[in-house]
Amino acid sequence: MKDFRQDITDISGKISKIGADPTGGMTRLLYTKEWVEAQKALKQIFETAGFAASHDATGNLSARLTGSKYPEQTILTGSHIDTVVNGGNLDGQFGIEASFLAANYLKDTYGPPLRSLEVIALAEEEGSRFPYVFWGSKNIFGQARRQDVENIADAKGVNFVDAMHSAGFDFRPEDQPVRKDIAAFVEIHIEQGKVLETEGKTIGVVTSIVGQRRYDIRLKGESNHAGTTPMGYRRDTVYAFSRICTESIAKARAEGDPLVLTFGKVEPKPNTVNVVPGFTHFTMDCRHTDAVALDRFTLEIEADMRRIAAEMGIEIEIDRWMDEKPIPMNKQLVECVSHLCEKHKVNYRLIHSGAGHDSQIFSPHVPTVMIFVPSIDGISHNPAEKTHLDDLAEGVKVLAHTLYQLAWTEEGGSL
């Protein structure tokens, strides 16, 4: 197959300029000038290559090759065009570029596909401008509700709806039927972790996207003078937090992969050297690929926290504000991609995704699979986000093999 390294460098050079921050990194938020410019540049690239490109009502950009035999079946591939604030130029963007390069190569090499092939630049995934995530993919399935965004605004006070209108887009017409033509969705993405790098793998075939529960926990004890309060008189919330964190992480490590548990934020009050902290707010983030295991583990930790707090005479308030179920990828598609990796001697492994992706919105509706390429040092959402060019090129190849299988072969229809 073709060596995609130069193609990747070329297309990335064009798109990475749009929304580039002066000191490095990218900021391309939904419906901003930079976002409009990027979608416009992509549309031009798609059309120049002979794809039929168009936006849907909300701003998802599609580039289609109509199937010669099964035009009503669409193999969809792509990712999101928006970035986090001062993010890198691979998260989302690489998935669109790779999808286009693979599709374009296949078209040039094998002519029109049997099934329709559509490259998609999804409008939004990150939730970085407005407090709403997956606006792009949710609109595909009529899951994005008007009332969810009607009263939200960005940090500058700009309304979601005004921003959408000024970018030239609008709500999806409510009488429009949901797309039924999508036969499969394939998304290639950087791993954003360092499992592949550490294990020396080039490709990860994603088996599932973790479910996650996020918590805000508040401990209320008593603030006291650090010198005049004997240890036995204290209701020290930092000590309580520490016991909770130590016990819980030990349990999480004993539980083993794929469970992860993070206490990312700790905010004691008054947070000063010579006062026993009478109040501590902290967060907990727990993820697992198995819904039952996630539920069992977090309920056990919640009970542990209540027990430790009670032992110490400390009031505890546990707010579980996020509860997302794990989303499995399509088994047949996982097997298909794995088989293609084996066939083409690609150094791959099965992996789960610890981060959320558009694929988790697609998977409940249509057969979906994700392909990961390694992230150097696991860095992402950061200007230093990087993947070796050889790995990116290998990713495009595996995606091309997959899309060929799905869109150019008769067997692709049975997956």
Added chain:
Amino acid sequence: MKDFRQDITDISGKISKIGADPTGGMTRLLYTKEWVEAQKALKQIFETAGFAASHDATGNLSARLTGSKYPEQTILTGSHIDTVVNGGNLDGQFGIEASFLAANYLKDTYGPPLRSLEVIALAEEEGSRFPYVFWGSKNIFGQARRQDVENIADAKGVNFVDAMHSAGFDFRPEDQPVRKDIAAFVEIHIEQGKVLETEGKTIGVVTSIVGQRRYDIRLKGESNHAGTTPMGYRRDTVYAFSRICTESIAKARAEGDPLVLTFGKVEPKPNTVNVVPGFTHFTMDCRHTDAVALDRFTLEIEADMRRIAAEMGIEIEIDRWMDEKPIPMNKQLVECVSHLCEKHKVNYRLIHSGAGHDSQIFSPHVPTVMIFVPSIDGISHNPAEKTHLDDLAEGVKVLAHTLYQLAWTEEGGSL
């Protein structure tokens, strides 16, 4: 003896007005307008009562009764006139008021003392305006050095020296000999803890002031995505902190009173729910009345911290920026006050001070003792700082008994 309750209410009413914050509490910082006004009001009270009142060069205010038999021996009693920002009206201030009320009562009842008796309103103890503590008491013993304050300024940028000059004071003349006349120093103060209240005691006779070590500790691991980083790949500094805090506080509790150990400040970075914190800064404050025990315990904890960090692949930086030795009070004076409490059926106990006081500056130079009265709920450095009037009055009585013993009796000279 007299019931001092009305006298306390009267004098406190006059002094508490000066520097009162509009929404409650007191702010009377060194050399400010409020400070000058308070010293002036005290001087007038002292002089009206027939004491000879005068300032030393730096602004400590003394009111003297000359001894009839041993005028060259001075029994000194008092506390500091400055407050923390928005503090209460007892910390420091009550010690001056009580000293004056006791001395004045004794003078009116028994006539001139055998030894000179001096009530002192020390210029500064809190370090709340400038980054310097014990300016008042250190000047008594020539311990405050010109170079320590020449280059310091308050939060508004006002130089220490300019502030001192504009309040009408100056450095202690370098050729002036240090006072050799002080035969004893007695300071009455609120406990600022709740040991006395909890145990239902009216008076604490202070045996020693704790030594303290304070630390800034910095842990450097690696910030990672909370979803994509398996537990085994992490160098989580909040987990490391939690292990350190949990182990160390368990050890401190096992060690028992009077050791206290506090982790008052915890500042992880980036301090957000979905990132494993790669950096954590925290503080440790450890106090003990025994220098050897304090040294042994903190060295053990330092070693534990280094071991835990090393086990977890985390870099650790331990900065011990405060190391103050414990200061014992004078044994004979402690016995004298205890004996007087027993004689007058006062409900007292021996206690150590977990907070710093002017007495720790006096004690290495002259026989020194402190008397504590209870703090309601242990609250101090706060507008809610309060002590029951009955307890304040009992404190004045015990102080009066003590001063009588020291200044009016022959035996007082042998203490």
